[in-house]
Amino acid sequence: MRYLAITLTALVLIWIIWAKTGHTGELPEVSGYMSLTEEIQPLTNDSTRGNIIGIQPFMLETDYLKAERFYNKMDTYFSEASAQGLILENSIVLLPEYLGTWLVIADEKISVAESSSLSAAMARLVLSNPISIFQHFNFKAEESDKIAATLFRMKAAKMAEIYADTFSRLAQEYQVHISAGSIILPASKIRGSKIEINSEANLYNTSFLFLPDGNIHPNEVKKAFPIDSEHPFVTASKSSEIPQYQLPFGKVGVLVCADSWYPESYEAMKGVDIVLVNSYCAIDGAMNLPWAGYNGSAAPKDVDFTDMGSLTEHEAWLKYALPGRLALSGATVGANVFLRGRLWDLGTDGQPFFIRGGELQHANPAEQGGIWSMQF
Numbered sequence: 001m002r003y004l005a006i007t008l009t010a011l012v013l014i015w016i017i018w019a020k021t022g023h024t025g026e027l028p029e030v031s032g033y034m035s036l037t038e039e040i041q042p043l044t045n046d047s048t049r050g051n052i053i054g055i056q057p058f059m060l061e062t063d064y065l066k067a068e069r070f071y072n073k074m075d076t077y078f079s080e081a082s083a084q085g086l087i088l089e090n091s092i093v094l095l096p097e098y099l100g101t102w103l104v105i106a107d108e109k110i111s112v113a114e115s116s117s118l119s120a121a122m123a124r125l126v127l128s129n130p131i132s133i134f135q136h137f138n139f140k141a142e143e144s145d146k147i148a149a150t151l152f153r154m155k156a157a158k159m160a161e162i163y164a165d166t167f168s169r170l171a172q173e174y175q176v177h178i179s180a181g182s183i184i185l186p187a188s189k190i191r192g193s194k195i196e197i198n199s200e201a202n203l204y205n206t207s208f209l210f211l212p213d214g215n216i217h218p219n220e221v222k223k224a225f226p227i228d229s230e231h232p233f234v235t236a237s238k239s240s241e242i243p244q245y246q247l248p249f250g251k252v253g254v255l256v257c258a259d260s261w262y263p264e265s266y267e268a269m270k271g272v273d274i275v276l277v278n279s280y281c282a283i284d285g286a287m288n289l290p291w292a293g294y295n296g297s298a299a300p301k302d303v304d305f306t307d308m309g310s311l312t313e314h315e316a317w318l319k320y321a322l323p324g325r326l327a328l329s330g331a332t333v334g335a336n337v338f339l340r341g342r343l344w345d346l347g348t349d350g351q352p353f354f355i356r357g358g359e360l361q362h363a364n365p366a367e368q369g370g371i372w373s374m375q376f
Contacts (some may be wrong), residue, residue: 002098006123007018007197007233014104014373016344018277023242024067024280025110027062027065027110028062028070030063030073030076030159031076032057032058032073032076032077032080033058033144033368034076034077034080034369034370034371035058035081035366035367035368035369035370035371036364036365036366036367036369036370036371036372037081037084037086037370037371037372038191038363038364038370038371038372039086039372039374040354040361040362040363040372041356041361041362041373041374042053042375043375043376046122046185046355048091048145048375048376049170049249049376050088050090050091050092050248050249050250050251050375050376051086051088051090051091051092051373051374051376052086052088052091052092052094052274052276052333052335052354052373052374052376053081053087053091053092053093053094053372053373054094054111054337054352054354054364054371054373054374055077055093055094055095055096055192055312055337055370055371056096056337056338056339056340056351056352056370056372057073057077057095057096057099057155057339057340057341057369057372058340058341058342058368058369058370059073059099059101059102059339059340059341059342059343060098060113060342060343061105061112061113061114061121061342061344062113062347063353064102064103064104064105064106064111064113064200065105065106065107065108065110065113067106067161067165067166069167070075070103070106070162071165071166071170073362074167074170074318075167075170077146077369077371078093078170078173079372080172081093081174081371081373082084082174084371086259087174087175087176088370091176091177092176092177092178092179092247092249092252092274092276092369093176093177093178093179093270093335094179094276094335095178095179095180095181095184095278095337096179096181096279096280096337096339096340097182097205097207097256097257097278097279097280097338097339098181098182098183098184098205098280098332098339099180099181099182099278099339100160100162100163100180100181100182100188101165101182101183101205102203102343103150103155103159103162103183104125104152104155104184105156105352106155106158106162107127107158107185108124108125108128108161109124109128111124112124112128115344115346116344116345117345118318118343118344118345118346120344121344122147122148123350124205124221125151126151126209128333132154133150133151133154133252134153136150136153136199136238137150137320138153139201139339140237141202143203143232143233144232145232145233145239148232149203149232149233150202150232152153152184152185152186152203152233153199153200153203154199154264156185156186156197156199156278157181157197157199159185160163160183160185160195160196160197161194161195163180163183163195163208164194164208164216165193166195167180167208168206168214168215168216169212169214169218170210171210171211171212171213171214171229172196172212172213172214172311175207175212176211176212177181177210177247178209178210179207179209179249179252179276179278179319180207180209180210181204181207181210181278181339182206182207182210182223182256182257182278183205183206183207184203184204184205184206184234185197185201185203185204185206186198186199186200186201186202186204187204188201188205188206188220190216190217190218190220192215192216192293193214193215193216193375194216195206195208195216202235203233203234203235204222204223204234204235204237205222205223205226205230205257206220206221206222206223206235206245207220207221207222207223207254207256208220208221208276209221209245209254212256213285217245219243219245220243220374221242221243221254221256222237222241222256222257223236223237223256223257223259224236224238224239224241224242224256224259224262224264224265225239225258225259225261225262225294225296225297227257227258227295228238228295228296229282230296239259239262239264239265239267239268240256240264240268241242242254242255242259242265242268242269244269244271244272249376250272250273250274250286250327250333251271251272251273251274252272252273252274252275252276253268253269253272253275253276253329253331254266254275254276254277254278255269255275255276255277255278255322256277256278257277257278257279257280258296258297259277259296260275260277260279260322260325260336261294261300261321261325262300263300263302263328265327265329266325266326266329267328267329269331270329271329272329272330273332273333274331274333274334274335275326275329275331275333275334275375276334276335276336277321277322277334277335277336277353278336278337278346279336279337279339279350280338280339280350281313281338281348281349281350282347282348283327283346283347283349284349285347286313286345286347286349286350287312287313287314287317287349287350287351288312288313288314289312289313290308290309290310290311290313291307291308291309291310291311291313291314291315291316292309292313292314293305293308300320303320307319312376315320315352318360321333321336321353322336322353322355323353323360325356326355326358327358332355332356332357333355333356333357333376334353334354334355334359335352335353335354335355336346336353337352337353338351340366340368340369351363351365351366352370352372354372355375356375359365361374
């Protein structure tokens with residue numbers, strides 16, 4: 001019995017040492033992996049109100065380990081846009097879905113980022129934070145994936161701090177509006193340039209708008225139509241609650257990925273001038289695969305079910321997402337960007353859509369990181 005106690009004590013000590021070490025080490029240099037910077041068919045008249053700068057960041061897991069690395073990664077793209085003369089008086093920068101979500105690994109062991117799969121990374125995250133996991137575990141919560149929900153609640157304050165500080169700083173430095181992609185957080189309150197979270201609240205896939213003075217617009221956008229992979233821990237908002245933003249260059253609506261596939265989202269934004277969509281499409285090469293139909297919620301009544309399996313995923317985006325539904329909002333200008341990178345075993349795909357005058361504009365694809373500017 002004595003030897004068993006000694007063995008168990010030794011194992012616990014080894015575990016504690018393991019959990020507390022491995023947070024420092026050599027990391028790859030932060031790079032934007034820039035493939036393309038493009039100005040889409042510049043307007044030749046003087047009636048330009050502003051421009052949309054769509055950024056397709058190419059993210060690595062290690063970009064999320066430290067606040068400084070995340071800021072430097074984002075600044076790589078903003079400084080390039082500035083150097084190319086794309087940032088104007090009335091510019092709005094559009095970033096992709098889930099851009100802030102992987103801040104869940106901020107300040108964690110390097111091995112979390114180096115894991116071969118997301119599930120392995122999350123397992124290391126759990127093993128490294130047993131006490132915090134227990135403190136944030138909500139036994140009364142309705143989520144079916146309580147581990148994922150607990151991890152996001154556990155890291156919510158840190159995630160919100162890094163996300164808000166990064167984009168507040170960039171908005172001020174470059175004097176631009178930033179539609180800063182999305183991040184999974186509990187229901188939050190916005191106070192100036194800070195996001196205050198209630199770690200016990202439901203989790204939402206949320207998008208925030210940063211203003212040139214560094215403050216955050218008080219009305220955030222919460223995803224109304226989560227997809228199947230989100231349902232176990234993400235709560236659906238109401239499409240009727242999607243806000244409209246009155247900005248100096250027009251009235252703007254923002255949709256989080258799958259919301260752009262539903263007519264109700266555009267009805268909620270009736271009367272806007274511009275619609276911006278942030279997206280993430282998992283699986284490498286997904287856009288060339290046969291379309292499998294709607295994901296997460298029932299298909300709208302106008303969907304032709306014979307398109308399933310006959311259209312590619314990319315063709316379905318053209319028909320049923322922003323390019324095919326923008327007119328429902330009354331807007332004639334829109335843009336949609338996708339998150340790209342090497343993120344565990346998730347895969348990424350997608351190239352941006354830009355619409356002006358109700359017409360889809362040609363945009364050259366970027367293999368990795370890309371920046372596009374479209375005047376309107």
